[in-house]
């Protein structure tokens with residue numbers, strides 16, 4: 001049966017993490033502070049706060065996170081037990097360059113990742129490394145105002161040079177910036193752009209938002225990404241270097257052509273602007289029009305166009321959690337807590353955090369991306385943030401998570417049938433970790449439970465959830481037994 005298409009035999013099944021949400025050890029081994037280290041805890045309704053320095057008596061959930069820094073052997077062993085083929089992780093930039101602008105890298109930080117990669121290798125788990133995942137060294141934010149300043153390009157490229165050379169024989173897959181398109185949205189100003197707020201310190205503070213600044217910072221990241229791609233290929237021609245987009249799937253709320261057009265415009269601006277630059281090597285026409293209409297002037301240097309052309313990525317990766325509706329009618333009520341999520345879709349259910357669950361949207365998205373670029377694709381984040389209950393017998397019956405993932409995997413299979421070149425799937429937060437958006441622990445994504453609460457209490461012990469055994473079986477059967 002021709003339609004009995006399966007996942008490719010070397011499909012990269014696995015899970016994903018980010019250093020600042022996972023490692024802890026925030027001031028150990030010579031690590032400097034990153035922007036994530038000055039974020040307080042928040043919730044679905046209360047935004048996290050950015051404090052310019054670490055305040056006494058304030059709880060910062062990313063400082064210890066879930067302590068992968070000391071437990072990486074135990075953790076990787078558990079991932080291997082599930083049969084992981086790939087593990088997406090980030091390198092904490094401030095572990096390698098504590099201040100970002102230091103002349104020399106920190107050997108102890110490099111040594112830590114030598115050990116992590118060696119451990120992964122032991123189990124034949126392929127690392128997929130995000131170079132910058134919402135964790136720019138804090139000094140670069142304070143001293144230079146983050147990515148608004150072009151000097152960050154050089155600091156980033158120097159950092160890439162060090163890690164590319166050090167790990168050139170052990171890491172093949174690299175992602176230059178996590179969710180680079182976050183800078184097209186106000187909440188990305190600090191986390192993605194490392195741009196200091198001058199308002200009340202709330203992460204989603206729109207009052208001080210300034211598109212001119214955000215798009216200039218984004219341009220610098222495009223240049224940094226392109227330079228990194230070029231450099232990486234010079235260091236090892238077999239490197240596969242990808243972009244990473246937070247794909248926001250937008251549906252028109254109605255068939256009113258105004259809604260349909262708006263959905264397309266949002267798709268272009270928030271999803272495709274970045275990947276057009278990173279995959280095709282130039283700004284698309286709609287971006288130029290948008291900049292013109294909004295009076296945004298990107299300061300470009302003479303050879304920037306050339307740099308972008310020479311630094312096209314090898315593959316496309318994205319995070320996918322939900323879909324949202326958009327309407328040209330300003331009176332439609334918006335949903336969402338700490339980030340604005342568009343308009344409610346009456347056909348979908350949402351998570352406890354208001355994220356609308358839409359497996360078919362993943363198939364739609366995969367097709368939408370593939371027919372634009374025709375390069376290999378990986379889904380590098382997907383999953384359900386939910387509250388888990390540990391039963392008195394120690395079991396954790398997270399059937400809701402299994403349902404969520406099963407339905408999304410089914411749709412990935414459909415997309416493969418549609419012709420999409422999908423090469424990997426790493427679910428978000430395969431071991432419970434700190435939420436980026438809210439700083440909570442109780443918004444859990446993992447197959448492995450971590451005993452830690454929102455106030456930082458708990459043993460940090462790891463426990464296997466029901467989904468652990470389920471995902472193990474999924475990997476074992478290459479996605480056949482769901």
Ligand code: BG6
Nearest residue numbers: 018179319385434435436437438
């Ligand atoms: C993505 C980020 O936006 O979504 C992750 O790359 C983040 O860092 C994930 O953790 C889930 O979001 P949250 O807010 O539930 O942690």
